Amino acid sequence: MNVSKRMKRVVACFLIVFFLLLVRLAEIQLFFTESFSKLNINLIQESVNQRTEEVLISDGRGSFLDRNGEALTGKKQPAIVLFPFLITQDWPIKKAADILGISQDELQHELKQAKKPVILSKRTIKDLSKQSVKQINSLKYPGIYGVYMEEDDKPSLASHTIGMTNQDPSLLRSKYPDKNDLPIQTKIGTTGLERTFDEFLLPEKDTKLLYHVDGKGNPLFGMDVKYTAEANSFYPLQVKTTLDQDIQQAMEDIVDKQGLKKGGAVLLDIEKSSVLGMVSRPNADVSKQSTLQNYMLNPIYPGSVFKTVIAAAAIERDAVKPNQTFNCNLNLYGEPGDDKGSLTFDESFAQSCNYTFTSLAEELMKKDETVIEDMSEKLALTDRAGWEGKLYHESDFRQFYNEQSGVIWGDQKDKAVKKAIAQTAIGQKNVKVTPLEVANMMATIARGGEKKQVKIADHIEYKNGTTMVNFKDQKIGGKTIDRYTAQQLQKVLRQVVTSESGTGRRFQDLPYEVAGKSGTAQTGKMSKDKKTLYQKWFAGYFPAEHPKYALVVLHMDTPGDKALTNAVFYDIVKKVHENEIN
Template sequence: MDGTRDSGGDCPTTARDDLSRCSRHEDSLSFALTLRIEWFAMSRRSRQQPVKTHPFRHWSVALLVMAGLGGLFWRAAILQATERAHLEEEGRARFIRDVPDLALRGRILDRHGEPLAMSTAVDSVWADPKLFCRDNQKWGLLSKQIGIDLETIRSRCEQYGGRRFMWIRRHLRPSQAAKILDSNIPGIALRREYRRFYPSGAASSHVLGFTDIDEVGQEGLEKSFQDYLAGRDGLKRLWRDRSGRIIDGMEIDRVVHGRDLVTTLDIRLQSLLHSELSRAVSEHQASAGMAVMLEAQNGEVLAITNYPKFNPNNRAEFKGPLLRNRSLTDPFEPGSTMKPFTIAMALSSGELTPETLIETSPGWWRVGNKTISDVHDYGTLSVSGVVVKSSNIGAAKIAMQFPPEELRELLAKIGFGSRTGIELSGESAGRLPKRRQWRLTEHATLGYGYGFSVTALQLAQAYQVLANDGLRFQPTLISQNQNARSKQVLSAEVTREVRAMLRQVVTPEGTARRARVVNYAVAGKTGTTKKIIDGQYADRRYIASFAGFAPANKPRFVMVVVIDDPKGEHYYGGRIAAPVFSKVMTRALHLFNVPPQPPLSLQQTYEVVDASY
């Protein structure tokens, strides 16, 4: 019995010593089971019966939530009432931008439709500073692409940091601008603009003028016809993504492009006159030159050019002295080119004829405290001879046979002392004195072109009167009805007599041999005057000029050439200015198919000899 176990229990039945230990084990198991049952019962009761809390806690939480929501609604109401416009503007500024749709500026054309000024498409780079300036790691890439240094970019970001627009680089080639756009730099965009281009370069720069970077006329025809050429910009609305790239757009205001301006200029003659004038100025080391060419029958301007010159396609050359249209702005004493008008006054009076004799011996003449002299002692000259030989003494004696007011009145009627009214700004009126009492020297010198001043354009207008039977036209650069702008200031008979005298000037006997045009009769007059510097006539400083027209018997073209302050060996108008006239007039007569007309002596050519007047 001691070695067997009870089959129904866990404790041994044969070992009494183990009975007490087995009893304690069963007691502990029973206690643990009892605790587990009680814990389970308590958990179940706690889930079935809610925990009681104080009501104050519920109201506190509810009040806090309501206060938060109320604050949010109150802030929203305040923003809606007081800052609605500002917030809408901020939103629009981030994603919507209204930009101008630039009008294409009208072209300037010559009389044959050749472009003198035109606008070409370019792209300009701009940035949204709030997007671009915050990412300076992209600045280096942009700097290399457009050739702008990093310091400039940094400076612009500091200046425009609070705005939504700033220029980076304007007027780039479209191919170069496309590469920048492909770089995907945040805040960078392109704007299509236009840049003015002048195909003839410096040749027509003074008459055409130029525009600024925004294509607003600053000088010349560009300025005078700004409204006509400019048109009216439109307006586009663009939508952008967060990187500033344009994703859509619409037209708000339709653009109106500018109109083309057709001028009376001939680009062939303009270029030729500019080339020959520049060559003469350089050859004779002169300070400046001016030249004007008109249609004899209506005063239309074919060419106006000056030297020094500037290239309107290069803004680096836009410097004050180079920009002056000297043909309109720089008056000078005309000298002997005025003698034909002194003669015209005398012939109009009926008291003198072309054959009236004038004594010029012994080559000098004392008037008051001034001595008037000729280059040679010409002895007795006819009125025609006074013009052909360019006698100062003869012109002064003829002038002094009439009241000074009579000559001044004629000069004023011809157009001296007042602006011509050409369609360009900055024109000078010259100077034609009006005195209550004329001194003898003032009266005498007025007869041969001293004591008053004219511009090259005024002088061309005056010779147009002689070429057109005494009918004066206002010089113009725009084709129009000129009949309403004409005035008879000399009789046709008198002007024909003066033209016959001027034809003899361009012969071996006259002072303008170098102005000849083979197979055509030419009429004109040389001029050589002392240059005034600081109110005094300077020693060996001169202005050389030639004014004339061709063909002499039926004039088609009028031209004036002025060389200012030549410093070479020669300085006479017949030697310096007349050859420019000859070369340009020859080409003009051929270009316009003017039939050949033999010169006065029926010779086809002249022997070229030095001119000394």
């Protein structure tokens, strides 16, 4: 009796499990074939994909151009595609080998080893050209094709600025819940401009060569190879950046040649308030998250570059008397420690005397405790520098990914502490600003006090070159410095270079006249050989009389005697001049 009951239970369990399996099978094959699981996987499409060999020529994603219309991403190079089934055919191998400039044996070897279509590019055939593609296609034999393929490497130029794409099905579905037609393997932007402009760059349709195979990899329907492409004159879209490809390349070459391992440089077009070149180091490596950080958009201790703010406040508030001198044998706290002698205000700025600016800051703070942050705002140093505004349904679209804003005071109580005021005056304590903000401050001074947002993208255009949307120039709101203050700042910034004791005297023999300010900030870190590490800056603009460019160079975590800041700044200015006259 007990045995009979157990048998019934076993049979019942078996039937229940069998029923559940039938339900699951029905879900898979009948009800949810095109939207299976939370990821909305198209099972029919995936089944077809398993029986299809394909060569992706272009993923259909939008691309980036430089300011001259040259491709920064989505570049196409000639390539030859050989399908594996050619090995069993009597195909014109000799003609193909002659066109490609390689032996028949080499082609046969490539095919014998192949389990998937073989792609021959300039990496394997140096002389591959447009003519090669044309001649291969003139053979008109199924299985060998000349095409133009997008480079599959990540962009090596401006990698931090342009950013990266990756496959992330969960992020794709959460970010675009209404775009169920996007395959789960679609790449989306994760950093840089790829991230901020991702919605405009999403592919409409990719371009492929494909053919169907049986279980052994042989052609299922003969040697019929299908070409699929987007027949649309408007998509994919292109983002025309303000970057200059030649200048960007030169800046990266200079930074690397000099050996700057951490930090970078940013160059602005002052009139257009746009980025011509932006370099961050270390190089971006997708396998190392820390390398993806763009230091040009991160707040960093500015050191004496921040004395520009104190100088502006002193000029505006008329805090310096005619012929007044400062005892620069004293350190920032007013104690014996330096040996620069008695200096005027202009000399103090040129030689970066700490005591002058800490004493001025203390005097100014007694009259107005908000004077430092107010002047920082007037100089565009505490607002995000990058372009932001309304773009279609986004009310707060930002061109720069993960751009941060500067900070002056960490604790309002510090405004009543003498040593805290002194440290703040020389760009230490809690003062942190981004190199892009500093570059924008220099551009603001060079323009006579006019504050503008900085652009990295000029417009978005359709595939046929017509404009979809323009990014208009936008001013930064709030108060600005007056014309007189700007002129006086221009004078002292120039004296940093022209003075024989100035901290920028190295730049005197450049083909452009440079104005600017150096900066050295302690990091609180030590090197392996027990040397103090600093953040070393030089920020300026040129030509001094008729400013066109603002440039900031930053070398991070470096011993003072090993800093490459001035060498990099020097070489970039020289290269910009060469680029302009050629």
